[in-house]
Amino acid sequence: MSRSLKKGPYINVKLEKKVLAMNESGKKVVVKTWARASMISPDFVGHTVAVHNGNKFI
Structure with a gap:
């Protein structure tokens, strides 16, 4: 199921901070x-x- 355009994309805050750093x-x-x-x-x-x-990182 796709996310509604009015809600905008979901980006995990911790993940975004790591990548920006x-x-x-x-x-x-x-x-x-x-x-x-x-x-x-x-x-x-x-x-x-x-x-x-759920089992390992891919």
Whole structure:
């Protein structure tokens, strides 16, 4: 089910802070997250995000 356009995208705050900090520092580290519903914003491009599928990170 897609999210309503009037609500806007859901982006996990902790995940966004981690990626923005990596953008400022220039580091490229794999970010692990359990937030499966979080959308990937343009700031995330170029980074590797490992999402937990209930058993392991993929």
